[in-house]
Amino acid sequence: MTVQSVFPELERLLPFVQKPVQYVGGELNAVIKPWDDVTVRWALMYPDAYEVGIPNQGVQILYEVLNERADTLCERSYAVWPDLEALMREHNVPQFTVEAHRPVGAFDLFGLSFSTELGYTNMLNAISLAGFPLHAVDRGDNDPIVIAGGHAAFNPEAIADFIDGAVLGDGEQAVLAITDIVAAFRNEGSPGGREELLMRLAKSGVLYIPQFYDVEYLEDGRIRRVVPNREGIPWRVAKHTVMDLDQWPYPKAPLVPLAESVHERMSVEIFRGCTRGCRFCQAGMITRPVRERSKTTIAKMVANGLEKTGYEEIGLLSLSSADHSEIADIAKGLADTYEGTNTALSLPSTRVDAFNIDLANELSRNGRRSGLTFAPEGGSERIRRVINKMVTEEDLVRTVTAAYSAGWTQVKLYFMCGLPTEEDEDVLQIARLAHEVIKAGREATGRKDIRCTVSIGGFVPKPHTPFQWAAQLDHETTDSRLKKLRDAIREDRAYGKNIGVRYHDGKPGIVEGLLSRGDRRVGRVIEQVWRDGGRFDGWSEHFSYDRWMSAAEVAFADLPVDVNWYTIRERELSEVLPWDHLDSGLDKEWLWEDWQDALAEVEVDDCRWTPCFDCGVCDHMGTEIQVGPTNTVMLPIPMLPSKVLAESGTVSGT
Amino acid sequence: MARDPGREFIPPVQKLRIQHAKRGPLRFTSHRDFQRAFERAVRRAGVPMAYSAGFSPHPKISYANSAPTGVASEAEYVEIGVVQFCDPEKVRAAVDAVLPPGLDILAVVQANTGDFVARLEASHWQIELPGVEVSDLATAVEQFLAATEVLVERKGKQGMRTFDAREAVIRAVVEKGADCAILQVVVRHGVPSVRPDDVLAALTKVADLVPGIPPRITRLAQGPLLEDGWSVGDPFAPDRDAAQA
Secondary structure, three states, X not given: OOXXXXXXXXXXXXXXXXXXXXXXXXXXXXXXOOXXXXXXXXXXXXEEEHXXXXXXXXXXXXXXXXXXXXXXXXXXXXXXXXXXXXXXHHHOOOOEOOOOOOEHHHOOEEEEEOOOHHHHHHHHHHHHHHOOOOOHHHOOOOOOEEEEEOHHHHOOHHHOOOOOEEOOEOOHHHHHHHHHHHHHHHHOOOOOHHHHHHHHHHHHOOOEOHHHEEEEEOOOOOEEEEEEOOOOOOOOEEOEOOXXXXXXXXXXXOOEOOOOOOOOOEEEEOEXXXXXXXXXXXXXXXXXXXXXXXHHHHHHHHHHHHHHHOOOEEEEEOOOHHHOOOHHHHHHHHHHHOOOOOOEEEOOOOOOOHHHHHHHHHHOOOOOOOOEEEEXXXXXXXXXXXXXXXXXXXXXXXXXXXXXXXXXXEEEEEEEEOOOOOOHHHHHHHHHHHHHHHHHHHHHHOOOOOEEEEEEEEOOOOOOOHHHHOOOOOHHHHHHHHHHHHHHHHHOHHHHOOEEEEEOOOXXXXXXHHHHOOOOOHHHHHHHHHHOOOOOOOOOOOOOHHHHHHHHHHHOOOOOOOHHHHHOOOOOOOOEOOOOOEEOXXXXXXXXXXXXXXXXXXXXXXXXXXXXXXXXXXXXHOOOOEOOOOOOOOOOOOOOOOOOEOOOOOOOOO | OOXXXXXXXXXXXXXXXXXXXXXXXXXXXXXXXXXXHHHHHHHHOOOOXXXXXXXXXXEOEEEOOOOOOOOEEEEEEEEEEEOOOEOHHHHHHHHHHHOOOOEEEEEEEEOOOOOHHHHOOEEEEEEEEEOOOHHHHHHHHHHHHHOOOOEEEEEEOOEEEEEEOOOOXXXXXXXXXXXXXXXXXXXXXXXXXXXXXXXXXXXXXXXOOOOOOOOEEEEEEEEOEOOOOOOEOOOOHHHHHHHHO
């Protein structure tokens, strides 16, 4: 049965909302397929505003991978702002996709990508606007299967009540496997309905289906165990890992929106995974091992992407882009190819070494300079040993001085506050470092106008990291520590006026902490917050700490747990963690040892250039590190000749 | 610090004037949205754009009075500078091919004359009003035309401003459409510019005409006023004439 577009109804509401263009679609390289030509229909959502969601690489990749299948169509949806939401509710317009404006509730699968837990309330709002039941167990055969992906899906327990499944790890092959199962099920006439389809998905191991597991609790509130409640359901569900990124050169036709987005450039992912071993970094832990894309494929993706998008800037993406084994060749090759074309190249790298500046110099040959950010992460040498960020103060001062000498007048330094074992003194060291940096920079350049911006984020302990057992710092201490730091930076006027400080208060971090290490009982809090009007929690103007705390009080009233229990409580090795049945490949014992090493201030090296130290990933997952050098030559891609030039000399009229 | 951008500045050898439309759902693109889409489109189409000098070079593009966000148009105008001579028709086809349907390139001419923007003297707007009776609209328009001045308010960058919406209206004709009453209105450009929503606000003011459903507005033409005093002519005509001379 063909599904009608809701655009005629939506169109009448658009003159009354801010930035209506974000709801009309029309992106370059968007795909619209006839509804009745396919067997499986996916709606993918990035649960934030369009301007944030549209550049998301995960969604763009899966969108294309799915639409390449003849039996499948895939469309996208984003969170609508409260002004449109109010009108949609008043006029009964459901949550829609932006390409064909089809109602999300009509799709077979509704996949959401969570880069952050703060998108959870937006998911509930989208489901509510779509008009199908909020709770997975209440859904029927005709309701979409709701699937969570993205980094937050490595512990989806807080949203277990609302999702039907979660995909752990790389999505490319996983969405195809899910589609195969759904297509076969549909082609058989959907025998056994929703329960049977979810059983097939769960048994295949491709999806974690929370409702097929029961969580038992101890009297003190800790988890006793998590057990499958159906025959044939695996005890643990493992992450997916795409090997050989050269076989998956997506996106091949990146989406280019009409509306302005937060990333006005084309992105090419140059490798996946990171083994630097920073203990706070969930991304570095759950995306192992390192898998590089070859420079030949990178060059082709850049050339193809520029042609397909018309973007003027290319970002080379990864968790630590300067760490690609052939990054120097790649930077030089691209700079040579695009010299004189007004095409800018950027490398979001935060490495603290001179090599980083050489790369930035190479990439700015075209005249466009992007900013330089260095991330020592911790203020003192001691805390940097705790978090395994191997940077000395000397490295930092020398590197930043080199940047000033090379012509940058402003650099950004990124730190965290609230790291395990941290004292005021560790954070106050940031002030001293910043003063040193300005002092050395002035000496090296003879200039008084060099600046640095100190940007500080609050640390939130994340699942599947050595810090998953750590106590989060309470927001009062975070705020007072940051205030002391700001005062210390300003104390010395001679340097302080050249140092900018950026930080946020500690309250949102507590909510993020509650959600990221939450279990199924936290779902009640999320639902209550949403019912109380919670939306767009990643936006400071929409976030309300008080709303979260009062919702938690209601939701936890008859339970032996509270917000502090989830956030500022340190865990023991023996405690069953809510995500223990979800397998990121990392050995729990190895993570514990690394946690103990952190407390003992012992550093661990990178397995790309030292022997394996048995984190467990490659063994468990049957994967391996894929790095160069490949000993290949990066060929320049020839520019296409213009097709619009006049035949000869001048042109007269039309 | 002054740094040599290391790029040679190439002046434009030719200017091209472009007429484009903004249709259907894409009428909700703002002026800035169109700018970004257009700049990417000329790059993808391989148009040899001239760039400004400096650290952050911008393609040489100038935009003339764009229609408001949410208003469709058949007559938006852009001028670009190129560093190699181009065939206007090839540019039209190539840029149109890489813009999304709804942002359509209608005509391209080589600029053979000056003062293009001054030539855009007036606009012809078609305002479709679903749910409004033709007779009600006709009465309101009659009252509006009978007035010498109708003050309306609009929120601008400096807060509310009040201005006359009557004098700029050269012609207003009421027609019957399929599901709506239609107002065809020709408005002279000026400062402050009177937009179609200002005309609607004026109708509300003089005759309490309040459309229940949002109107569909389209700019049908933009250009010089012809001898009859109210027809809007083709602003490209002088460029075409000069090319043939």
